[in-house]
Amino acid sequence: GDSVTQKQGQVTLSEDDFLFINCTYSTTTYPTLFWYVQYPGQGPQLLLKVTTANNKGISRGFEATYDKGTTSFHLQKASVQESDSAVYFCALLASSGSWQLIFGSGTQLTVMP
Amino acid sequence: NSKVIQTPRYLVKGQGQKAKMRCIPEKGHPVVFWYQQNKNNEFKFLINFQNQEVLQQIDMTEKRFSAECPSNSPCSLEIQSSEAGDSALYLCASSPDSQNTLYFGAGTRLSVL
Numbered sequence: 001g002d003s004v005t006q007k008q009g010q011v012t013l014s015e016d017d018f019l020f021i022n023c024t025y026s027t028t029t030y031p032t033l034f035w036y037v038q039y040p041g042q043g044p045q046l047l048l049k050v051t052t053a054n055n056k057g058i059s060r061g062f063e064a065t066y067d068k069g070t071t072s073f074h075l076q077k078a079s080v081q082e083s084d085s086a087v088y089f090c091a092l093l094a095s096s097g098s099w100q101l102i103f104g105s106g107t108q109l110t111v112m113p
Numbered sequence: 114n115s116k117v118i119q120t121p122r123y124l125v126k127g128q129g130q131k132a133k134m135r136c137i138p139e140k141g142h143p144v145v146f147w148y149q150q151n152k153n154n155e156f157k158f159l160i161n162f163q164n165q166e167v168l169q170q171i172d173m174t175e176k177r178f179s180a181e182c183p184s185n186s187p188c189s190l191e192i193q194s195s196e197a198g199d200s201a202l203y204l205c206a207s208s209p210d211s212q213n214t215l216y217f218g219a220g221t222r223l224s225v226l
Binding site for chain 2: 032034036038041042043044045046049087089093099100101103105106
């Protein structure tokens with residue numbers, strides 16, 4: 001079945017460091033992939049959406065590219081700020097009776113000042 | 114800020130009590146999802162609607178959970194007899210169509226004592 005894997009549970013960086021979060025997916029359909037960010041006390045917010053039509057997304061300094069060959073969809077940012085501290089979720093739009101989002105397990109990013 | 118409005122933000126119930134939460138989807142979004150997010154950040158799909166019709170729901174939802182999205186009224190999710198394991202963040206999300214981006218509310222945090 002469709003699935004998403006995020007192996008990095010926690011990432012701790014200093015301001016201006018480079019961010020790279022791994023995500024791999026498995027699906028039998030053409031993937032639509034998302035990165036959501038969740039700040040404390042809030043619901044997940046859309047950060048990026050990537051489809052087969054546009055295999056790259058850029059938003060708020062974050063970039064994600066999906067690679068069909070390796071079925072990967074990594075999130076990166078050149079220079080993180082303390083305000084980027086949050087939980088980041090990779091998600092796959094999958095069909096299981098009806099369309100729904102399948103989320104990865106999340107990566108807690110902590111950026112030290 | 115999210116345009117999906119969830120109330121209440123916090124809900125405290127005793128075991129066996131009913132727990133009801135509401136969601137006003139973003140204007141013009143006919144598709145509504147409910148997810149449960151546990152303390153380990155795992156998301157569980159509960160049910161989704163298109164207009165007033167249920168598209169899909171999981172077994173747990175069929176037994177103790179009830180949900181509806183009446184026209185011209187907020188959507189709602191109700192747990193008939195709360196259990197300790199129901200303690201979680203309940204997220205409502207809306208979308209312009211069934212295969213599109215989900216926009217989440219801030220959630221209702223349920224604590225079952």
